[in-house]
Amino acid sequence: MKVTLAVQRYNPEADAQPYEQRFEVTVEPTDRVLDALMEVYRNQDGSLSFRKSCAHGVCGSDAMLINDDEKLACKTLIQDVTENDGDVITLAPLRHMPVQRDLMVDQSEFFGKFRAAKPFLIAESEPSAREYIQSPEERQLFDDATKCINCSACYSACPVLDENPEFLGPAAIVAAARFVFDSRDKGVEARLDILDTPNGVWPCENHFECTRVCPRDIKITKLINLTKREIKRYREARGESTAEPQDGK
Ligand code: SF4
Ligand code: FES
Structure with a gap:
């Protein structure tokens, strides 16, 4: 299936304010949101910034807003945040902490x-x-x-x-x-x-x-x-x- 990641981008050193950038990716429903992000990072835009480490829900580094809800990207399946082929998944940084870059916050x-x-x-x-x-x-x-x-x-x-x-x-x-x-x-x-x-x-x-x-x-x-x-x-x-x-x- 295809999904669109609508990612909030922001580089405080270059951008006046955050803006949305969309990436279309081909994924399996059972892939994780982190897999889709890695696909964008590896094949579409290497400047996309986000944290991840263990990729198995242990380190806590990839919490973000997925469709406006706090979730770990590595524990969230595409099928749990979409209903149909072509759906849009919004990704934004966590609240209450300054944004360092894109999906990374200063903790x-x-x-x-x-x-x-x-x-x-x-x-x-x-x-x-x-x-x-x-x-x-x-x-x-x-x-x-x-x-x-x-x-x-x-x-x-x-x-x-x-x-x-x-x-x-x-x-x-x-x-x-x-x-x-x-x-x-x-x-x-x-x-x-x-x-x-x-x-x-x-x-x-x-x-x-x-x-x-x-x-x-x-x-x-x-x-x-x-x-x-x-x-x-x-x-x-x-x-x-x-x-x-x-x-x-
Ligand atoms: S949501 Fe809060 S209490 Fe739960 S694991 Fe994350 S930091 Fe700990
Ligand atoms: S990458 Fe470690 S919890 Fe998701």
Whole structure:
């Protein structure tokens, strides 16, 4: 079948604004959008810029807007985003991050927020010579959060970031939750500096857009709400107010 890729092109050093360029490609319905992009790159326009690495849904580098929805190009089949021969597939860069070139965005701020959430184990003591013992039930508490591949799809889809670019964002909270709910970790207090702030966990309004687009099916909104609850439990144990900041202020 033939499909047309309508790609948003933009080189900030040369173009006044983004524009659309169309490429017709011959594909199988079971090819992936990434295959179609590679066909354009190899045989039609080598200047087309996009990221990809693993091509198997593991590295998270090829998230983009496919027909205006956040998806991994390597996990999206042509037949899932077209109905008929000759259909047009629109491709654009993720939202909420500056465009570096064509479909590539600058993820510096996204990863800065991720790092600020301290996505590593904070233990109370030196590692013991033996393994930490953890029950299957304890492991299950943070299992979902371990699946994140840092693709930024949730960050792009979050409506709160439209209004408040300072919001920490879903992925950084998932990264924090990965450790907050790990029985071996003792770093809740160290993470409150970033989580329990007006732009930390509290601006989330339960739109569920992050959960909808996550290619790893992580229940992100649930994890954010569990983290909010954990912060309140922590404050309660210290006799502090559990009131939420209003409207992210
Ligand atoms: S939580 Fe899901 S959508 Fe967000 S960065 Fe991780 S894998 Fe991507
Ligand atoms: S190229 Fe690695 S997730 Fe798609």
